[in-house]
Amino acid sequence: MSDEVLTAFDALFELTTRLGESMRADLGAHGLNPARAEVLLVLHRRGPVVQRELSQILRVTPRHVTGLVDTLAEQGWVARTPHPSDRRAVLVGLTDAGTAQATEMHRRRAEAARAWLGDVDPADLTTFRTVLGQVLDRLGSSGER
Amino acid sequence: MSDEVLTAFDALFELTTRLGESMRADLGAHGLNPARAEVLLVLHRRGPVVQRELSQILRVTPRHVTGLVDTLAEQGWVARTPHPSDRRAVLVGLTDAGTAQATEMHRRRAEAARAWLGDVDPADLTTFRTVLGQVLDRLGSSGER
DNA sequence: TATTGTTATACTCTATAACTATA
DNA sequence: TATAGTTATAGAGTATAACAATA
Numbered sequence: 001m002s003d004e005v006l007t008a009f010d011a012l013f014e015l016t017t018r019l020g021e022s023m024r025a026d027l028g029a030h031g032l033n034p035a036r037a038e039v040l041l042v043l044h045r046r047g048p049v050v051q052r053e054l055s056q057i058l059r060v061t062p063r064h065v066t067g068l069v070d071t072l073a074e075q076g077w078v079a080r081t082p083h084p085s086d087r088r089a090v091l092v093g094l095t096d097a098g099t100a101q102a103t104e105m106h107r108r109r110a111e112a113a114r115a116w117l118g119d120v121d122p123a124d125l126t127t128f129r130t131v132l133g134q135v136l137d138r139l140g141s142s143g144e145r
Numbered sequence: 146m147s148d149e150v151l152t153a154f155d156a157l158f159e160l161t162t163r164l165g166e167s168m169r170a171d172l173g174a175h176g177l178n179p180a181r182a183e184v185l186l187v188l189h190r191r192g193p194v195v196q197r198e199l200s201q202i203l204r205v206t207p208r209h210v211t212g213l214v215d216t217l218a219e220q221g222w223v224a225r226t227p228h229p230s231d232r233r234a235v236l237v238g239l240t241d242a243g244t245a246q247a248t249e250m251h252r253r254r255a256e257a258a259r260a261w262l263g264d265v266d267p268a269d270l271t272t273f274r275t276v277l278g279q280v281l282d283r284l285g286s287s288g289e290r
Numbered sequence: 291t292a293t294t295g296t297t298a299t300a301c302t303c304t305a306t307a308a309c310t311a312t313a
Numbered sequence: 314t315a316t317a318g319t320t321a322t323a324g325a326g327t328a329t330a331a332c333a334a335t336a
């Protein structure tokens with residue numbers, strides 16, 4: 001009983017490691033890392049935002065946002081434009097290439113989901129998802145990024 | 146259907162992110178990081194090993210092992226001793242404090258397992274573990290560390 | 291000649307602090 | 314005086330390459 005809990009936890013932890021490695025490898029193959037990928041997804045979801053806001057959404061220092069945006073801009077995936085009413089601020093938005101990259105990321109996510117879970121028995125999968133949901137709920141869905 | 150796969154994958158990804166954060170925080174509170182914690186657990190499981198072997202077990206460069214062992218030795222958790230028959234090599238083993246720390250890590254792992262999964266319905270937990278096992282199996286249990 | 295570990299060096303990711311331009 | 318972003322600096326984590334001691 002307590003043994004089952006431990007075994008399940010170990011398996012979950014092992015999977016955490018593997019999933020992280022897999023995601024980083026996939027992103028790396030496309031010139032991204034987790035932090036920069038997250039920027040692209042945020043911009044895809046919310047449209048252009050000011051760097052200050054980006055730093056709050058990502059829970060990262062403003063200085064770090066400068067660096068992330070610098071790199072993504074060099075790669076051609078985001079562009080800075082002046083804020084229309086506040087000359088201190090800078091709007092960051094996706095370029096066409098960035099939009100394409102974000103769309104492609106969603107496609108690859110779906111592909112990964114199928115590769116990892118596509119073979120699981122549907123009833124088991126539902127239980128699996130339910131348990132994940134329970135655990136996440138108890139943690140509080142604080143991470144609203 | 147494919148939707149269920151996607152939803153489950155997203156939940157899994159979210160949970161693994163949280164688990165990773167939680168583990169790093171816990172380790173950090175005890176003066177460790179994932180890499181150094183792994184060293185302690187490996188030494189606890191296998192007894193003293195030569196640095197070269199450690200670098201292979203951890204899949205990390207020999208240079209990096211030097212650094213990890215330096216830090217852990219400064220912290221008093223491991224000690225270097227000369228290899229009895231090969232004067233090039235160095236044996237790394239846990240000190241008494243290191244052994245205590247490793248034991249304590251196992252206790253904290255069990256505690257975390259209960260906190261995360263202790264409330265889950267036993268039948269659901271079994272299914273959950275089974276699915277995790279299936280996924281890990283398909284990935285190949287290559288990570289024999 | 292091959293192997294073990296270390297010194298020297300460098301790169302990535304992220305943080306804090308000081309500063310500039312604007313509000 | 315407060316805010317948005319940048320320059321300067323630093324520290325952790327990890328890698329490659331060159332080298333010394335030993336096998």
